Amino acid sequence: MPPAALPSAARVLVVDDEENISYLVASALRLAGLEVRIAGTAVEALADAAAYPPDAVVLDVMLPDLDGFETLKRLRGRGIDAPVLFLSARSETADRVRGLTSGGDDYIVKPFALEEVTARVQLALARRGAARQESHRLAVADLVLDEDAHQVWRGATEVHLTATEFTLLRCLLGNAGRVVTRAQLLDRVWHYDFAGESAIVESFVSTLRKKLEAAAPGGPALIHTVRGVGYALREPTS
Numbered sequence: 001m002p003p004a005a006l007p008s009a010a011r012v013l014v015v016d017d018e019e020n021i022s023y024l025v026a027s028a029l030r031l032a033g034l035e036v037r038i039a040g041t042a043v044e045a046l047a048d049a050a051a052y053p054p055d056a057v058v059l060d061v062m063l064p065d066l067d068g069f070e071t072l073k074r075l076r077g078r079g080i081d082a083p084v085l086f087l088s089a090r091s092e093t094a095d096r097v098r099g100l101t102s103g104g105d106d107y108i109v110k111p112f113a114l115e116e117v118t119a120r121v122q123l124a125l126a127r128r129g130a131a132r133q134e135s136h137r138l139a140v141a142d143l144v145l146d147e148d149a150h151q152v153w154r155g156a157t158e159v160h161l162t163a164t165e166f167t168l169l170r171c172l173l174g175n176a177g178r179v180v181t182r183a184q185l186l187d188r189v190w191h192y193d194f195a196g197e198s199a200i201v202e203s204f205v206s207t208l209r210k211k212l213e214a215a216a217p218g219g220p221a222l223i224h225t226v227r228g229v230g231y232a233l234r235e236p237t238s
Contacts, residue, residue, distance in 0.1 A: 010125050011035045013054040015045040015071070016087060017064050021110075025058060025087075028114040029121060042066035046074055051219075052236070053142045053155065054082045056124050058117065061088035061099070069102045076103060079156035083124040087112070138173040141235050143212065143222055145173050154215035164189065165208050172223065172233040181230035205231055 012029050016022040017040045026036040037052060039045040042065045049057070057075070061068035072084050083105035088095060091109045099107040105127075106120050136147040142155040145166075152159040152169065161169065167189050172180060182201045190200065209223045220236035 010055040011037070011052060012056045012058060012121060013037050013039060013045060013048055013052075013082075014058045015039045015042070015063070015068075016058075016060040017041065017062075018060070021060075021087075024114060025117055028118050029058075032118050032122065034121070034125075040064075042068075042071040042074075045071060046078070049075055049080050049082075050078060050155070053080060055128060056082050056121055057084045058121065059084050059086055059104075061086055061090065061095075069098065072103050079153075083128055085117075085120055085124060087117075138170065138176075140173060140176045140233060141220070141222060142216065143173070143233075145170055154212055154219070157215040159211050159215045161208070161211065165204060165211070168204055168208055172231065176233050177235070179226045179230050179232045183230075185230065 012034050014022050014026050014029070014036055015038075016025070019040070022038045022040070026038055029036045037048055037054070039048050042063050045057075045059070048054075057080075059068045059071060063071065066074070068086055068088070075082075075084070084103065085106040085108060086099040086104045087108050087110060088099070089110045096107045096109075105124050108117060108120060138145045138147070142153075144153045146152070147170065150166065152161055152166065168185065171185060171188050182198045185201050189204075205223065205225075209221070212222060213219070222233050222236070224232050224234055226232055
């Protein structure tokens with residue numbers, strides 16, 4: 001079976017207090033087509049991960065405030081389930097074992113080759129993509145829809161939707177980044193042709209948008225209206 005495709009614009013959070021290392025790692029990952037954010041402390045990393053949940057984290061073990069192991073524990077406690085790849089100058093077996101048994105997905109010893117870090121991050125993202133496909137989940141930014149469990153989350157907050165709202169969101173998520181016309185929504189969600197019933201779509205989209213925004217106060221809008229055409233669910237632009 002071929003490896004799972006990487007998610008488009010996969011987001012990687014690089015956490016290291018050595019600016020030269022974080023800059024080099026981030027540059028290599030960006031050249032590989034990934035979106036990268038940088039944090040220099042555990043506090044910055046936790047705040048960044050809450051605002052823009054990453055698809056993978058490259059995490060230094062020695063940080064100025066908390067060590068990488070405690071940082072990972074707090075990330076998991078906040079619902080961040082992205083794979084974590086530790087970076088460390090410690091090469092002893094005991095350190096490697098601690099990193100992997102504490103919930104880390106990989107352990108990379110400094111000094112390292114940038115090509116190796118990039119390859120390991122891509123492998124972690126591919127494994128994550130395969131797991132998402134197996135669990136029938138759709139996700140954009142911090143919004144996750146689980147088709148099997150019939151549940152929706154915005155970050156760590158569950159969003160309770162009606163059956164119709166769930167089907168509407170699934171249609172938008174399944175076409176993330178693309179505009180879905182009102183006629184297409186009527187056909188796919190309500191199963192009848194467009195005949196001047198745009199008010200039905202507008203009403204349900206408005207309610208859905210309010211529920212998603214209420215689950216993440218102050219968070220970025222995900223559902224966008226394209227005037228005269230329809231709606232698009234997109235990643236935040238900044």
